[in-house]
Amino acid sequence: MGNSQKCDLCAKPATVHLTQIVNNQIHKLDLCEKCAAEKGVTDPNGFSLADLLVKSSDSSDKAGELLVCENCGFTQKDFKKTGRLGCPECYVYFAPLIDPVLRTMHKGDTHMGKVPEGAIERKVFHERIHHLEESLQASIKAERYEDAARLRDELLEVREAMAAKSISL
Amino acid sequence: MIIEPLLKARPEISGELSRKDTIVLTTRIRFARNLAEHPFPGWAKADQRKEVLSACLPSILGLSQMKSGLSAEVDDLSELEKQILIERHLISRELMEMKGGAGFVISKDQSNVVMINEEDHLRMQVLLPGFHFRKVMNAINVLDSKVEKCLEYAFSPKLGYLTACPTNLGTGMRASAMMHLPALVMSNQMEKVIRAVNQLGIAVRGLFGEGSDASGSIFQISNQTTLGESEAEIIKRLTSVLNTIIEQEFNARETLLETEPTKLFDKIGRAFALLQNSYLITSSETMNHLSLVRLGVDMGMISEEIRSSVDQLFIDCQPGHIQYLADNKIEPNERDIFRAAYLRSRFENLTKPEFIFKK
Ligand SMILES: [Zn+2]
Numbered sequence: 001m002g003n004s005q006k007c008d009l010c011a012k013p014a015t016v017h018l019t020q021i022v023n024n025q026i027h028k029l030d031l032c033e034k035c036a037a038e039k040g041v042t043d044p045n046g047f048s049l050a051d052l053l054v055k056s057s058d059s060s061d062k063a064g065e066l067l068v069c070e071n072c073g074f075t076q077k078d079f080k081k082t083g084r085l086g087c088p089e090c091y092v093y094f095a096p097l098i099d100p101v102l103r104t105m106h107k108g109d110t111h112m113g114k115v116p117e118g119a120i121e122r123k124v125f126h127e128r129i130h131h132l133e134e135s136l137q138a139s140i141k142a143e144r145y146e147d148a149a150r151l152r153d154e155l156l157e158v159r160e161a162m163a164a165k166s167i168s169l
Numbered sequence: 170m171i172i173e174p175l176l177k178a179r180p181e182i183s184g185e186l187s188r189k190d191t192i193v194l195t196t197r198i199r200f201a202r203n204l205a206e207h208p209f210p211g212w213a214k215a216d217q218r219k220e221v222l223s224a225c226l227p228s229i230l231g232l233s234q235m236k237s238g239l240s241a242e243v244d245d246l247s248e249l250e251k252q253i254l255i256e257r258h259l260i261s262r263e264l265m266e267m268k269g270g271a272g273f274v275i276s277k278d279q280s281n282v283v284m285i286n287e288e289d290h291l292r293m294q295v296l297l298p299g300f301h302f303r304k305v306m307n308a309i310n311v312l313d314s315k316v317e318k319c320l321e322y323a324f325s326p327k328l329g330y331l332t333a334c335p336t337n338l339g340t341g342m343r344a345s346a347m348m349h350l351p352a353l354v355m356s357n358q359m360e361k362v363i364r365a366v367n368q369l370g371i372a373v374r375g376l377f378g379e380g381s382d383a384s385g386s387i388f389q390i391s392n393q394t395t396l397g398e399s400e401a402e403i404i405k406r407l408t409s410v411l412n413t414i415i416e417q418e419f420n421a422r423e424t425l426l427e428t429e430p431t432k433l434f435d436k437i438g439r440a441f442a443l444l445q446n447s448y449l450i451t452s453s454e455t456m457n458h459l460s461l462v463r464l465g466v467d468m469g470m471i472s473e474e475i476r477s478s479v480d481q482l483f484i485d486c487q488p489g490h491i492q493y494l495a496d497n498k499i500e501p502n503e504r505d506i507f508r509a510a511y512l513r514s515r516f517e518n519l520t521k522p523e524f525i526f527k528k
Pocket residue numbers: 007008009010011012031032033034035036
C-alpha cells in the first residue's frame with residue numbers, strides 16, 4: 001500500500017483517489033479517509049464532487065455580487081455551504097456559477113439522455129386546452145355561436161384524446 | 170417492527186449462476202428525479218416535504234411493481250430498523266437522517282425501491298443479483314416512465330433532469346455493480362485497478378468498511394458523471410470496465426493458484442476455521458473471512474452448496490442484523506459474542522475445504 005500522496009484538503013496521507021478526464025485534462029483529487037468521509041466521497045449515496053468544486057469557486061465571488069434564486073430564496077452562500085441547490089429554478093439563477101464547472105464535473109454540458117415524453121406531451125395538451133377554452137369564452141362573448149360550437153367539439157376531442165392516453169388534467 | 174415482512178422474506182433462489190455472476194454480486198441503477206416547482210428536500214421546510222410526500226406516495230403505491238410492497242415514513246421507524254435497511258442497501262443513510270416527510274416504498278421482492286425526500290424528491294432504484302445491466306435498465310426505465318405519467322418532473326432540455334446536486338444533472342443516473350474481488354486485493358493490485366478506472370470516469374468504493382479499506386473485498390463500482398452522455402453510453406462504458414475487472418480478478422486467481430498455492434490455501438483454510446471456531450468476532454473480521462470462504466467456493470475448494478448461505482451471512486453478520494437476530498436483547502458490546510455463536514452454528518456441520526496442489 002503506497003501512501004505517498006497527501007490529502008488535498010488537510011495534507012494527511014491520502015487513501016481515496018478520484019480522477020476524471022475532461023477535454024483531455026486530468027482532474028485529480030486525493031483525499032484522506034476523514035476528509036473523504038466528511039465530503040461524502042465514501043458514502044455511495046452522498047458522493048458529491050460539487051461540494052469540492054464549491055471550494056474552488058471561492059475566488060469567483062466578489063463582495064456584493066452574490067447570486068440569489070428569486071423563486072426559493074436560496075443564496076450563493078447556501079450553495080457554498082451545502083454544494084447543493086434550493087430548487088429546480090436555482091439552475092437559472094446560479095447559471096454563472098454552475099455552467100462553467102459542468103464540463104469539469106461531467107463528460108459534457110448538454111443533456112443527451114432520456115426525455116420525459118409524458119411531461120412534454122402533457123404540457124402540449126394543457127396549453128392546447130387552455131387556448132381552446134379562452135377562444136371558446138371569447139367566441140361566446142362575441143356571440144359567434146358557430147365558432148363556439150366548433151371549439152366546444154374540438155375541446156371535447158382533445159379531452160378524449162387525453163383520456164385515451166390516460167393523461168390527467 | 171414495521172419492516173418485519175422484509176426480513177421474513179426468504180431470498181428467491183436464483184437460477185444457474187454464470188461465471189461472471191460469481192464476481193458481480195448485484196447490479197443496481199438509480200434515477201434521481203424531482204418535482205417541478207417544489208424546493209429540493211434539503212432546502213424545503215418539513216411541511217413542504219410532507220406536501221411532496223403526499224403528492225408522490227399515491228402514484229408510487231399505485232404502480233404494479235409496488236403491489237403488496239412495503240411503505241413507511243422514516244419518522245415511524247426505530248433506530249434498529251433504520252440500521253437494518255441501510256445494511257441491506259435498500260435505503261440510504263441520507264434518507265434516514267432527513268427530519269420530517271421522508272418516506273419510501275419497497276417492492277415485495279425488494280428489487281424496486283423508491284425513496285421520497287432523500288437528497289432529491291425521488292430516488293428510484295432497481296437492484297438485481299448478478300451481472301444484469303440490460304434487465305435492470307429496462308426495469309428502471311419502465312418504473313420511471315410510469316411515475317412520469319403521474320408527476321411533473323423538473324426537467325430542462327439543456328441540463329436534463331434537474332437535481333439538488335449538480336453532480337447528478339442530466340440523466341440523474343447512477344449505475345453500479347457490487348463486485349467481490351478478493352484475488353485482486355490479495356495480490357495488491359486493487360489500487361492500480363482503482364486508479365485505472367478512475368481515469369475513465371468510473372468510481373470505486375469499499376462496501377463495508379470505510380475508505381479504501383474494503384473489508385470483505387467487496388467494492389461498489391459506478392459511473393461518476395451523469396451529463397453529456399446518454400444512459401446507454403454510460404452503461405456501455407461501465408460494462409466494458411466491469412468486464413475488464415472481472416477478467417483481471419479471474420487472472421489474479423489463476424496466478425495465485427499457480428505461484429502461491431500454499432499462501433492461498435492457508436488463508437482460505439484459516440478463514441474457514443475461524444468462522445467455525447471463534448467466540449468473539451467483529452463484523453469487519455467476519456466480512457474478511459466470509460470473503461475468503463466465498464473465494465474457496467468459487468475455486469471449487471469448498472462445496473458450492475454453501476454459497477447462498479455465505480452470501481446471506483454477509484448481510485446477517487452486520488451489527489444491526491445481529492441485534493435483530495438476538496431479538497434486540499443484547500448490549501452492543503455483546504454482539505461479537507452473539508455473532509461468533511451464530512457463525513459457529515452455521516459452520517458446525519460443513520465439510521472442510523479440500524485443497525489440491527496443481528502439478
Ligand atoms: Zn484530509
